Amino acid sequence: MPHPFSRNPHAALRTIPDRIRVLVTGAGGASAQSVLKSLDGAGFTVIMADMDPLATGLHLVPASQRVVLLPGAHPDFAAHVLQMALRHSCAAVWSTVDVELEPLAAHAHSFADSRIILIQASAASLAQVLDKGALMVAAQGVIATPVSAILTSEWLAKQNVKSTGPWLVKPRRGAGSRGITQCQSLADVAEQPMDGSCLVQEYLPGEELSVDVLASPDGKALVAVPRIRLRVDSGIAIVSRTVRDPELSAAAMALVSRLQLPYVSNVQVRRDAAGVPRLLEINPRVPGTMPLTIAAGVNMPLLALMMALGDDPPSKDLLAWKELGMVRQWAETWVDIADLGRTVRAELQ
Numbered sequence: 368m369p370h371p372f373s374r375n376p377h378a379a380l381r382t383i384p385d386r387i388r389v390l391v392t393g394a395g396g397a398s399a400q401s402v403l404k405s406l407d408g409a410g411f412t413v414i415m416a417d418m419d420p421l422a423t424g425l426h427l428v429p430a431s432q433r434v435v436l437l438p439g440a441h442p443d444f445a446a447h448v449l450q451m452a453l454r455h456s457c458a459a460v461w462s463t464v465d466v467e468l469e470p471l472a473a474h475a476h477s478f479a480d481s482r483i484i485l486i487q488a489s490a491a492s493l494a495q496v497l498d499k500g501a502l503m504v505a506a507q508g509v510i511a512t513p514v515s516a517i518l519t520s521e522w523l524a525k526q527n528v529k530s531t532g533p534w535l536v537k538p539r540r541g542a543g544s545r546g547i548t549q550c551q552s553l554a555d556v557a558e559q560p561m562d563g564s565c566l567v568q569e570y571l572p573g574e575e576l577s578v579d580v581l582a583s584p585d586g587k588a589l590v591a592v593p594r595i596r597l598r599v600d601s602g603i604a605i606v607s608r609t610v611r612d613p614e615l616s617a618a619a620m621a622l623v624s625r626l627q628l629p630y631v632s633n634v635q636v637r638r639d640a641a642g643v644p645r646l647l648e649i650n651p652r653v654p655g656t657m658p659l660t661i662a663a664g665v666n667m668p669l670l671a672l673m674m675a676l677g678d679d680p681p682s683k684d685l686l687a688w689k690e691l692g693m694v695r696q697w698a699e700t701w702v703d704i705a706d707l708g709r710t711v712r713a714e715l716q
Contacts, residue, residue: 387412387459387676388411388412389413389460390414390416390434390448390452390455390457390461391416391424392436392448392464393416393417393424393463393467395417395422395423396655397656398463398657399415399424400423401653401654401655401656402461402657402668403428404658405657405667405669406669411672413432414433414434414457416434416436416448418436418439420435421707423700426706434451439464439467444467445471445477446474448467452483453481459484459675460478460483460486461486461487462487463653464652465497465650465652468488469490469493472485472490472493475490486671486675487629487630487651488627488628488632492626493651496628496651499537499566499648500515500566502648502649503515503646505625509618509621510619510621510644511645513568513569513639513645514569515566515568516567517563517566517567518560518563519563523553523556531551532551532552534549534555534556534567534570535548535549535567535568536548536565536567537565538564538565539564545602549570550567571637571638571645572639573638573639574596574637574638575636575647576595576610576615576637577604577635577656578592578594578615578616578619578633579591579632579657579660579667580592580620580628580632580633581631581667582623582624582628582631582632584674584675586627587624588619588620588623589620590620590686591617591623592609592667593610593611593616594610595610604656604693604695606693606694607656607693608659608691608692609659609663609688609690615636623649628649628651629671630675631654631657633649633654634646635647635648635649656693659691662691663690663691664688664689665686665688
């Protein structure tokens with residue numbers, strides 16, 4: 368594929384002194400570091416950003432390519448990201464943190480006015496995806512879903528007292544399996560918040576799978592790579608393998624296309640007692656286990672970035688992949704003490 372600068376109308380309107388520069392947020396997480404790895408050697412300059420000045424990903428790039436941001440929930444977050452992107456002459460901003468996506472989408476016009484591309488879904492698509500209750504409704508007829516309901520006292524009153532669990536109660540908004548409670552009885556369910564902020568679902572006993580999906584900028588799915596999450600720690604797979612499942616791939620792609628989710632997203636499912644994969648949630652961003660999909664053959668972040676910058680959708684040979692296993696391990700990066708200090712001083716003064 369040609370270097371995107373030659374076909375990038377946005378970059379042509381900006382002064383980029385050396386290479387195309389991309390600001391990636393969430394540098395402390397596996398998702399941002401996956402993006403950084405995916406772009407290695409591809410001719411881009413990656414500006415790593417995080418609210419924590421000691422975030423690991425900040426120290427995987429030179430000090431001149433580090434940004435300390437306001438928290439994603441801060442009312443000035445989007446304006447601050449835009450300011451930092453302009454300061455570092457970035458052509459694109461790529462958030463890898465769920466809480467940041469909606470604030471950035473709400474200010475998409477400001478980024479467009481500054482000729483900076485947001486590599487993420489629109490506010491309308493995010494509204495259907497980040498609310499798990501809304502997602503279950505939107506997915507009907509495309510992919511199997513668990514029996515689900517918004518948890519309220521009215522719902523609980525309608526249940527048969529002889530009903531047995533288990534059930535899962537989860538926040539309608541949230542990521543990384545945080546706040547999920549398994550309940551064995553309706554009495555256990557009754558102890559959970561009844562204000563409509565949670566979803567109650569049937570418990571699915573089977574294996575969990577995660578499907579990475581690459582889509583065009585207008586949200587048309589191009590390829591799906593399923594993988595089995597064999598061992599998970601804090602919501603991130605540490606042992607996993609890609610697996611061929613044409614029906615699941617087709618369903619995940621159809622769902623992404625219906626929701627018009629552009630670039631890279633991640634569809635999570637779990638099998639029921641009969642082996643049917645049922646939807647759990649969608650992460651509308653690069654997942655933390657993206658290196659497995661890249662190693663299997665599809666460099667989704669790089670292909671997504673090139674499409675965002677104006678390139679055509681990739682050819683079929685760039686979407687071919689193989690079955691492959693992955694085991695994660697700890698690794699260290701040695702950093703001079705003075706270098707740690709420079710990150711704080713450079714961005715917080």
